[in-house]
Amino acid sequence: MASDQTMSGTFYGLGVGPGDPELITLKAWRIISQAPVIAYPAANGNDSLARRIAAPFIPEDVTELAIPVPMRVEREPAQEAYDEAAETIARHLDEGRDVAFLCEGDPLFYGSFAYLLARLAKDYPTHVVPGVTSITACAAAISRPLAARNDILKVLPGTLDASRLKAEIAQADAIAIMKVGQHFDKIRGVLNELGLGDRAMIIEKATRDDEKITPLADVPEGERPYFSTILVYKGGEAW
Numbered sequence: 001m002a003s004d005q006t007m008s009g010t011f012y013g014l015g016v017g018p019g020d021p022e023l024i025t026l027k028a029w030r031i032i033s034q035a036p037v038i039a040y041p042a043a044n045g046n047d048s049l050a051r052r053i054a055a056p057f058i059p060e061d062v063t064e065l066a067i068p069v070p071m072r073v074e075r076e077p078a079q080e081a082y083d084e085a086a087e088t089i090a091r092h093l094d095e096g097r098d099v100a101f102l103c104e105g106d107p108l109f110y111g112s113f114a115y116l117l118a119r120l121a122k123d124y125p126t127h128v129v130p131g132v133t134s135i136t137a138c139a140a141a142i143s144r145p146l147a148a149r150n151d152i153l154k155v156l157p158g159t160l161d162a163s164r165l166k167a168e169i170a171q172a173d174a175i176a177i178m179k180v181g182q183h184f185d186k187i188r189g190v191l192n193e194l195g196l197g198d199r200a201m202i203i204e205k206a207t208r209d210d211e212k213i214t215p216l217a218d219v220p221e222g223e224r225p226y227f228s229t230i231l232v233y234k235g236g237e238a239w
């Protein structure tokens, strides 16, 4: 912990958007260009997507911290990994260096940044820069409103069991289902039971070079990429 908070560095949580580097905000770009330490999640030693998105803007002479945090939300957050990550970041903050933590999409929208925020914000000056979220990027990819007029939009994790998913979807006008991955067949089964299969699109890797958009009915059975989102709209083209 910093003994004198005025001397410590600032902890930044930066949204870098869903994939296209041009969707990084000017504010995140400025902080990335100035921070002496750039940190990012790197699950199990894998390449970091957040780093890849921001790569064109990361100066060569910065200290980089690849933080080994668990990314798959199906698993219980590994608290020990986040404790260690927070300690690593705190060492730099204690020595007066700002640390910019890169987050795919928005930092506070289903992001692992929340676990670091909970550990560091009480002791260090902290600033969060919002990012373009995956669900807004997916709506843009299919050129369709996420919700319009007085619609109720629900954002659901695909990890929910089928009965809960069904009950939640039944109560909404528009639905974004995240964390589709290995849950695809279950989700499609629920949507078909509700007669919504033909109103759903799956958007994989939105805004990236390998973005893929497919009506749900045209997708073969089986797992989809982790970075997939299903958008459902129950109404007509009311807007």
Ligand SMILES: C[S@@+](CC[C@H](N)C(=O)[O-])C[C@H]1O[C@@H](n2cnc3c(N)ncnc32)[C@H](O)[C@@H]1O
Pocket: 018, 019, 073, 104, 105, 106, 107, 108, 109, 110, 111, 112, 132, 133, 134, 135, 137, 138, 177, 178, 179, 180, 181, 203, 204, 205, 206, 207, 208, 226, 227, 228, 229
């Ligand atoms: C842990 S959440 C992170 C969300 C992120 N913080 C945001 O603001 O969108 C990961 C889920 O977001 C969705 N996602 C993230 N990026 C995506 C993309 N480029 N295209 C489609 N879905 C994406 C997927 O549903 C994925 O399983």
